[in-house]
Amino acid sequence: MMFFEAKKVFSKPINKAAIAILAAVLVIASFLTIRDVTYVTSDGNHISGIKAAGHLQQEKSRWAGDLTEDVLKKVIQENAAIASTKEAKSEDWRENEKAFAKKQGFNDIRDMISEGFSPIENYDYNTAEGVSEKEVGELYQRRLSNLKIWLDSEDMKGNFTENEKKYIIDQYENLKTPLYYEYADGWKALMDSQYLLTLVMITLLVLGFLVSGIFSDEFSLKADAIFFSARLGRGKAIRAKMGAGFFIVTIIYWGTLLIYALIVLGVLGFGGGECAVQTGDNWLSLYNISYIQDFLITATGGYIGSLFILTLAMLISAKTRSTVFAITVPFALTCVAPFMQRVAIFAPVMKFFPDQLLALNKSLDDFMVHEIGGVVFSAAGLLIPLYLMLFFVIFPALYWVYQKTQVK
Amino acid sequence: MELKMNELTKKFGDFTAVDHMELSMTNGVYGLLGVNGAGKTTLMRMICTLMRPTEGRITCDGQDIFKMGSDYRKLLGYLPQDFGFYPEFTVLDYLLYIGALKGLRPGVSKKRTEELLAKTGLTKVAKKKMKKLSGGMKRRAGIAQAMLNDPKILILDEPTAGLDPNERIRFRNLISELSEERLVLLSTHIVSDIEYIANEIWLMKDGSLAQRGTAEQIINSIPERVWTCLVDKGMVPTVTRDYQVSNIKARAQGTELRILSQEKPFPNAVLEETKLEDVFLYYFGEKAGEEDDVF
Secondary structure, three states, rough: OOOHHHHHHHHHHHHHHHHHHHHHHHHHHHHHHHHOOEEOOOOOOOOHHHHHHHHHHHHHHHHHHOOOOOHHHHHHHHHHHHHHOOHOOOOOOOHHHHHHHHHHHHHHHHHHHHHHHOOOOOOOOHHHHOOOOOOOOHHHHHHHHHHHHHHOOOOOOOOOOHHHHHHHHHHHHHHOOEEOHHHHHHHHHHHHHHHHHHHHHHHHHHHHHHHHHHHHHHOOOOHHHHHHOOOOOOOOHHHHHHHHHHHHHHHHHHHHHHHHHHHHHHHHOOOOOOHHHHOOOOOOOOOOHHHHHHHHHHHHHHHHHHHHHHHHHHHHHHOOHHHHHHHHHHHHHHHHHHHHHHOOOOOHHHHHOOOHHHHHHHHHHOOOEEEEEOOOEEEHHHHHHHHHHHHHHHHHHHHHHHHOOOOO | OOOOEEEEEEEEEEEEEEEEEEEEOEEEEEEEEOOOOOOOOHHHHHHHOOOOOOOEEEEEEEEEHHHHHHHHHHEEEEEEEOOOOOOOOOOHHHHHHOOOOOOOHHHHHHHHHHHHHHHOOOOHHHHOEHHHOHHHHHHHHHHHHHHHHOOEEEEEOOOOOOHHHHHHHHHHHHHHHHHHOOOEEEEEEEEEHHOOOEEEEEEEOOOEEEEEOOOHHHHHHHHHOOEEEEEEEHHHHHHHOOOEEEEEEEOOOEEEEEEOOOOOOOOOOOOEEOOOHHHHHHHHHHHHHOOOOOO
């Protein structure tokens, strides 16, 4: 019976169009993500995509290994050597690009040094230029001390409880150092670009179209009388609808995400997945995880968030008998909620909304922690179990609500 | 099999759609006749467990149908008035889906579908999408879905609404054929739909039964007699005001009227045999004229 429910969904022309749009977005997002990886050639020209990845992989492989004090010193030395060249000192930006081309092998590490030696609230790209070989060995201690300074600053007063501060500091202290580094531009492009969030949001909106009619279409098509007067209409047939909704969300969500990841990683390389997220754009992150774990947590968070939002849409569809009304739920929670979060009065509440789960990778650096009953949770640590529990509450409610339907 | 209604009442706010009905049905064809708004659909929807009564109860062989749940619904075949379907499904898919909804095993469902496609003359269009079917074909698909589980109780709500005369006759014959050894309740506001196939006719008015019995008993139940007479065209408004007129026909010599009256209305009036449609006019009066295709 679930097969027929799925067939009802996929045979609707509007749903076919929605899937075609999702497929197009998937292709475009993959293309743009791959194109985001750029490489500057020795003559100062930019190339991007698969060729750029090949060059970067070659150059970065020289620096693969633990980022010990010796390695950091070597980066400072090479950086200083390049900075003293005439290309680097030139007023012509094209010449500067030629100088930059020489740094690309260790540029990620140079960025980490800049981050580590800049105050948290005031990052300066050029900080690495002023760091001496002697002091660069303090990189990991600096990360911790900068955090403590920032947490105790006037600006942060009242933003964190003592328990929350302790949790964040503990997380920083628990980061395993020296960090391991290797070429991981595939993972970085996948997780640190804006396209993953866009893709998850569009997938959710498309899924909203697909599942919002599963329950309400019986009414709009006036098929409800036959459905509910049939032997299994108030039992197994409802479970088939729920199952169809669940599997459509699961298969399309994971299908989209995995295809996207496979395309990006297939082109840019699977290597570097074990590197800590701090080796990329997430130097400040309190999550001590690798890129593979980042992907798994982000994808799982997005899945739980999508599952909750879309089950809520189905529940509204079953209760109100309106597909249009149901479709507004994913739209409101993915597109309107982020705007509401910018309004100071709503911000404290909005950080608990399920849209937060759709972009956990983007909040790795956010220091978003919640203290509940004396226990401190990270955003992912709180929201994933919370919305999983809420899903388990509203999913059976769907059955109960639809089973009670009276056909007038 | 006995389906019984005790003090069955359904209210929507202040409006009483079905008012304390006491009925009992066994195998046979029951024709439920009434104008739109008489409460026919509400009654049928309660029988199909689609809505709960405000008061009273419906029992099937002594058991409350709402408590029986799926055990009752497996006996049921229902063709609603506004027959909805899944437009992108083929006829075959649609019937196989309804077979699954009715709890038929896939093999049985396939076999029954093939049989009913043949019986309803839809075999050739089995692979056609439901939305591409003509009105008559859709109705036939509707009756096929109702018959899939070989129901002991077949409820047909206005099954001929919107059909052309040929389709209506075909449909009537099909229902007659399918009605053996089961309880069939067929509602309509078209007298000819049930005149010849119903074992018992129920006239429903304002949520209650105005009359019940065989066609003959119903015809004999009214005190009025039926007359035809020829009058001047100018007299028609006066006559229709003073009498219940069941038919008006223009003739070269004037207008021929079919009048319900205990006494001979005009000296030239000729006594005619009373038909069920005259009775319909007697019971439903002005409201009967609200429908274009009442007779």
